[in-house]
Amino acid sequence: MEELTGVGTGRRVLVVDDTASIRFLIRMNLELAGFEVDEAVDGIDALEILRSAPSLPDAVTIDVMMPRMDGIAATQAIRADPALCDLTVIMVTTQGHPASVQRGWDAGVDEYVVKPFDPDHLVATVAELVRNGRR
Template sequence: MPRVLVVDDAPSMRLLIRTNLELAGFDVDESVDGVDCLEYLAATETLPDVVTVDVMMPRQDGVATAAAIRSDPRTADIGIVMVTTQNHPADVQRGLRAGVDAYVTKPFDPDDLVATVRETVHRRGSD
């Protein structure tokens, strides 16, 4: 079963993403921000297949978090899906430069989110 780490500072958004992914058959864990995400990744033996990450978060934003995931050889192959309200082309480019695989804009269609995460699992798994 594919594993996803949901990173968002809003509890309601984590619950929404988690619920939709669990209903689609994913195993889901949560982190409250970028620092918490990186601490989780450093401590866990079983890395997630995909991390969904918000851009605007306290302590460390999603772009810096994505860059940190990509820069660590242990986590560099994890898929990253940015789930955010920040949809200006410059924001998208910042995310892509940091190593984000896909971009989902809030508010999102749950089916689109699930399809994007599934595609990212498939694409990263076939690299």
């Protein structure tokens, strides 16, 4: 990775995706950059983790298409919750149609990354948002 090693030292990211292989890919790349990573399988799981955690992660990556609660609804719930509303949220999804991207922005995401993605680009995006704060 280009100068990204250690960028996340002491920083945590919650990775939310219903596909185990995608969670694994994102986790491994973020961990290689020095981030600590927690995982959730859908929006409901993510909200339960966030609301019960002793401290919030520095960022959340979240898919759109998931069972029980999708990423759009979960992002809207995060933005509506005063305890969570300042979290950095990065949507990572196959939903690349302009209308889908707009739904993500309207829900309150800070960045929108379309799958398949370049892992280095995703790590750099997370690192930049964690370092500089929400957009």
